[in-house]
Amino acid sequence: MLNFLRQANVLPDKIAMITSLKEFGLENYVKVQAAVLLLVKRGSVDVELDLKTYHLEAGALFVVFPEQVLRAKKASADFEPVCIACSKNMIDELIIRFDDNTRLILRYRENPLQQLDKVKFDQLNASFEFLKKKFETTETNACRLQVLKNHLIALLYECIGIVDEPIATDVVKSRGQVLFAQFIDLVVEHHREQHSVKFYADELGITPKYLSAVAEEQTGKNAKRWIDEHIALDAKVLLRSSSRDIQKVSKILNFPDVSFFGKFFKRLVGVSPKAYRKTTD
CATH class of the missing domain: 1.10.10.60 (Homeodomain-like)
Known part of the structure; x- marks a missing residue:
């Protein structure tokens, strides 16, 4: 999927920030090779994920995992997303930082769409915008990738905690x-x-x-x-x-x-x- 990101702030083959889906080429089915966090700021879009249709409206958080099949069906004229995409290698590296990653993955594979109330949306949107700002201000930083990875880990935990019960950090995987x-x-x-x-x-x-x-x-x-x-x-x-x-x-x-x-x-x-x-x- 990262090959489609022409209007994105991209760290090659690692992480991308996207504010438009027009260049994704998703009018046909695509087997996604990235993990995607998508927050809908305004408007709406219909998408198919693994051939199941979802209607995303303002305030929606949508999660896609690598190897899932995705197609965008139609979007409103005012549709505005903010989106983070991570390469498969990157998400594999990040996911091991979660102590209960099996439950995390299964939860969002079964329920990829979360509709947030205004308070939760504003909180999460601020974090997305903060990470976007870090993309813009760390271009000359020798540790840019490490900085972005750590902020992304924090954002992933926030996405989990804002829509569900907190995941314990001392869980030992069985x-x-x-x-x-x-x-x-x-x-x-x-x-x-x-x-x-x-x-x-x-x-x-x-x-x-x-x-x-x-x-x-x-x-x-x-x-x-x-x-x-x-x-x-x-x-x-x-x-x-x-x-x-x-x-x-x-x-x-x-x-x-x-x-x-x-x-x-x-x-x-x-x-x-x-x-x-x-x-x-």
């Missing part, structure tokens, strides 16, 4: 939390080629039964369900955003044949791939 986070990373990377729980369990050095128990404990869904839902999401994106025929999509996702893919897709989505492709926005 083995289950660590394993589940590693599992999700592997699914994002390998879901097109590998559909079995055994593959991911082998990569983690545990049994498939234990991996499913960990996923169930952390999220209420077993490991196979997480794998299948990620494959189904990828299939939806391929069907909606490309001219490839269904057989080609089936091959990309490593199904043995188009019939098997069709049965899988209907079980997960509720309609056939052909029927889904015909659906309109």
Whole structure:
């Protein structure tokens, strides 16, 4: 995504501050390669994230993680955002500074949109503007990246605390939390080629039964369900955003044949791939 940021104050391949989405090129589906914090100052915009539509109005805080699928559908004429984007490497570096990062990630993946009241919006907007000012005043500072990273960490904590209960800073991550986070990373990377729980369990050095128990404990869904839902999401994106025929999509996702893919897709989505492709926005 950082390649789209032409009207941004950018620290190359690291962090960007954006005040316009016109240059993002989001009229089509984009698999985001950055983490994004977006605060809507005025106006409104409709966006799709992982094919679910959200309506963002003034006062909204919207969070996007790397590898999610994003498209902007329409914005009002007065739409004005302030936005921070971090490269995947940068957010990986920052997220380890949070003691309960698994719960943090899961919370905002499930609920990426938070509508703030005026007091909370004004507080958060002031922090966004402060970080924006730091971009402008640290260009010649030899420690610019370190300064910005520390202010960004503070802003991330503020985003968490302003919309939810504070996260304790002395929490020790359980083995289950660590394993589940590693599992999700592997699914994002390998879901097109590998559909079995055994593959991911082998990569983690545990049994498939234990991996499913960990996923169930952390999220209420077993490991196979997480794998299948990620494959189904990828299939939806391929069907909606490309001219490839269904057989080609089936091959990309490593199904043995188009019939098997069709049965899988209907079980997960509720309609056939052909029927889904015909659906309109």
